[in-house]
Amino acid sequence: MSGGVEWALHCCVVLTTATEPVPAARLAELHDVSASYLAKQLQALSRAGLVQSVQGKAGGYVLTRAPARISVLDVVTAVDGATPAFVCTEIRQRGPLAAPPEACTRPCAITRAMSAADAAWRAALAAISVADLAADVNADYGPATMSTIARWLATPQDGASGA
Numbered sequence: 001m002s003g004g005v006e007w008a009l010h011c012c013v014v015l016t017t018a019t020e021p022v023p024a025a026r027l028a029e030l031h032d033v034s035a036s037y038l039a040k041q042l043q044a045l046s047r048a049g050l051v052q053s054v055q056g057k058a059g060g061y062v063l064t065r066a067p068a069r070i071s072v073l074d075v076v077t078a079v080d081g082a083t084p085a086f087v088c089t090e091i092r093q094r095g096p097l098a099a100p101p102e103a104c105t106r107p108c109a110i111t112r113a114m115s116a117a118d119a120a121w122r123a124a125l126a127a128i129s130v131a132d133l134a135a136d137v138n139a140d141y142g143p144a145t146m147s148t149i150a151r152w153l154a155t156p157q158d159g160a161s162g163a
Contacts, residue, residue, distance in 0.1 A: 001076065001080055001085075002079060002080050004037070004040065004041040004044070004079045004080070005075065005076050005079045005080055007031065007033055007037070007038055007041050008041040008042070008044065008045055008075050008078065008079045009072065009075050009130075009133065010031055011027050011031075011038070011041070011042065011045070011051075011061070012045070012050065012051070012063065012067070012070060012075055012130045012133075013067075013130060013133045013134050013137060014027060014030065014149055014153070015051065015061060015062060015063045016063065016067040016130060016131065016134045016146070017134075017146050017147070017149050017150035017153065018062065018150065018153055019150070019154070020058065020060070020154070021054040021058065021059050021060030021061060021062050022060040022061055022062070022153055023059065023060040023061075024038060024039045024042050024060065024061065026060065026153060026157065027042070027061070030149070030152065030153070041079055042061055044078050044079045045061075045075065045078050045079070046061075047078070048074065048077070048078030049064055050063065050064060050065075050070055050074055050075065050078055051063055051064060052064050063130075066131070067129060067130040067131035067134060068129045068130075068131040068132075069129070070129060070130040070131075071125065071126045071127070071128060071129055071130075072125040072126075072128045072129070072130070072133070073122055073125035073126040075130070076125055084114075084115070084118045085114075085118055085121070086111070086114035086115070086117075086118060088107065088108070088110070088111040088114075090104065092104060092108055134146055
């Protein structure tokens with residue numbers, strides 16, 4: 001999983017507090033990360049329909065639906081794609097003791113184990129929403145954490161620009 005997933009998830013959690021669009025540069029500043037790399041993650045979220053880019057002087061990014069309706073899996077898929085973590089290359093059909101294709105009608109034990117793990121991982125991520133993460137931030141760091149972030153985001157910055 002790429003580091004972009006972490007950045008995208010943090011941005012989605014932060015956007016739960018926003019009452020106005022938040023510029024990418026402001027999100028990058030908040031997290032002390034590269035604005036250009038973060039912009040790529042926000043573009044991926046936008047292409048997936050999870051955030052919307054609002055243009056103009058007061059522009060930035062907003063969530064497109066309620067945080068409870070955006071799963072962690074939605075964000076992972078938006079940033080890294082839906083390809084499974086493990087892809088079988090049928091190694092059992094190679095080498096001096098290669099199994100013939102007719103003996104390989106069923107996925108091997110390794111593929112079955114990895115596929116089951118991938119399905120469990122995806123189910124676990126699908127069960128956690130961005131709203132759940134935001135609630136956990138308050139639980140972990142104090143009930144005022146998210147409101148403090150909201151106030152910081154709402155503080156006007158010199159030279160702030162849109163999405």
